[in-house]
Amino acid sequence: MRSWFIDLWLRIQASYWFIPALLAVGAVIIAVFAVRADAELGAAWWEQFGWINLNTAEGARALLSAVAGSMITVAGVTFSGTLLAVSHASSQIGPRLLSGFMRDRGNQVTLGIFIATFLYCLIVLRTISPGDLGVDSKDSSLFVPHLAVLLAIGFAVLSVLVLIYFIHHVPQSINVSTVIARVGDEILTGVGNVYPLPDEADDTVGKPTCCGGDPQAVIKLEGKSGYLRVLDFDALIDKAAEQDLVIEMLVQPGEFGVPGQPLMHVYAEAAVDIETLEALADNLSWGRERTPEQDVMSSIEQMAEIFAKAMSPGVNGQFTAINCLDQLAAAFVELLRRGECPQCLADDNDVVRVVRRSHPRAYVFEITCRALRQFMRGDWVVTSRFVMLLTTLAELNSLAGSRQQILEQAALTLTEAEASDMSDAEKQALKKQGEKLTRS
Numbered sequence: 001m002r003s004w005f006i007d008l009w010l011r012i013q014a015s016y017w018f019i020p021a022l023l024a025v026g027a028v029i030i031a032v033f034a035v036r037a038d039a040e041l042g043a044a045w046w047e048q049f050g051w052i053n054l055n056t057a058e059g060a061r062a063l064l065s066a067v068a069g070s071m072i073t074v075a076g077v078t079f080s081g082t083l084l085a086v087s088h089a090s091s092q093i094g095p096r097l098l099s100g101f102m103r104d105r106g107n108q109v110t111l112g113i114f115i116a117t118f119l120y121c122l123i124v125l126r127t128i129s130p131g132d133l134g135v136d137s138k139d140s141s142l143f144v145p146h147l148a149v150l151l152a153i154g155f156a157v158l159s160v161l162v163l164i165y166f167i168h169h170v171p172q173s174i175n176v177s178t179v180i181a182r183v184g185d186e187i188l189t190g191v192g193n194v195y196p197l198p199d200e201a202d203d204t205v206g207k208p209t210c211c212g213g214d215p216q217a218v219i220k221l222e223g224k225s226g227y228l229r230v231l232d233f234d235a236l237i238d239k240a241a242e243q244d245l246v247i248e249m250l251v252q253p254g255e256f257g258v259p260g261q262p263l264m265h266v267y268a269e270a271a272v273d274i275e276t277l278e279a280l281a282d283n284l285s286w287g288r289e290r291t292p293e294q295d296v297m298s299s300i301e302q303m304a305e306i307f308a309k310a311m312s313p314g315v316n317g318q319f320t321a322i323n324c325l326d327q328l329a330a331a332f333v334e335l336l337r338r339g340e341c342p343q344c345l346a347d348d349n350d351v352v353r354v355v356r357r358s359h360p361r362a363y364v365f366e367i368t369c370r371a372l373r374q375f376m377r378g379d380w381v382v383t384s385r386f387v388m389l390l391t392t393l394a395e396l397n398s399l400a401g402s403r404q405q406i407l408e409q410a411a412l413t414l415t416e417a418e419a420s421d422m423s424d425a426e427k428q429a430l431k432k433q434g435e436k437l438t439r440s
Helices: 002-014 018-041 044-046 055-091 097-103 105-127 146-173 175-196 231-242 273-279 296-311 318-336 362-377 382-392 399-417 423-439
Strands: 217-220 226-231 246-249 262-269 283-286 343-346 352-355
Touching: 002 097, 002 226, 002 283, 018 105, 044 146, 044 343, 055 097, 055 105, 055 146, 055 175, 055 296, 097 105, 146 175, 146 352, 175 217, 175 296, 217 296, 231 246, 231 273, 231 343, 231 352, 296 318, 296 362, 318 362, 318 382, 318 399, 362 382, 362 399, 382 399, 382 423, 399 423
Parallel strands: 246 352
Antiparallel strands: 217 262, 226 283, 246 262, 343 352
16 A cells, blocks of 8 residues: 555645645645734734735725736736747657656746635635725725735746746756756666665575466556556565565566556465455556656667657757767666666565566667667767767776676667778777777
């Protein structure tokens, strides 16, 4: 069940409605308390501040109406134009840019402040009572919430400042360099979540002998198909230890599951009841989209998608592709210097309870390089930069254990370049780079 809450939190973070909804509710609460405070203080308290005292209900109504109307208009026009700009940029960079725009906290807060200001003015506007005609301003039916109107002016000023920030923030957020850097940070975060540091890696624990045999039960995917978004290993270990089980995972985060697909084998000395199997299945959360928190390949594929768009004939953005290679080089350093993801997870008594699946570091590095070679084939500028980055990686002492693998990818890149339609001069230049890499 905890995986469901984790997945819900991830969905809320990626949603475009949660923060605006919170700010809208907060605006309503502030409006109620501000009006209540005005009713308790009375109008006489404000007479000593003549420069902020609104003498008539008509003036307060006009001010609140102007602020409310302008805020909802600005919100509609601004975000309509922004979505058009983002849609155009996503066609050049990749369709996943739109999801990044929705996750952006600055965009969510901006929309929330505009809506909150609109709702606040609307609530306060409803409480203004102009009094009976012909009766002086001290008539009890006259009510002008001076404090609430003053706060409305403050919200209007805040909204203008946020609008200035938003106009600066949107072009910056859809800039291709910013998008590539953000995806690069997601890759680094995912690598840190999945693969341990060298001094923390522990591969000494082997698989239990029961794995590979006949399981006591097989848990299958029930309901709709989707991507495995969250897998709560801690809860699986606790439940397995409680029932004296060994669980062999058949899927890993990021994989697509179909109804009836086996998800895990459950090994036990006795029959396992339905309630336990359902509790184990609840630790897997499924959805329509992949999440980068436990799925390293999700962010890597997004970077490869940007790289492919840049190398397409319609865009031909070689230097955008080089930016992608630079970010991937940083990710390769972090990936290859870490230890392998532990396959066997033990409980507090050092008894193996869960046997997981994960991509080996060598596989992630190899499959990424293979995808990059597919798109850069025949382009000397990008291929030369890729070989240069591999040379830099091979010279790092922290990656000495992966040097042979790096050299293999460089050799494959040079071989494909030799078979491409590059000019002889370009092939000769790459050959010299390869000789330098061999000597390093």
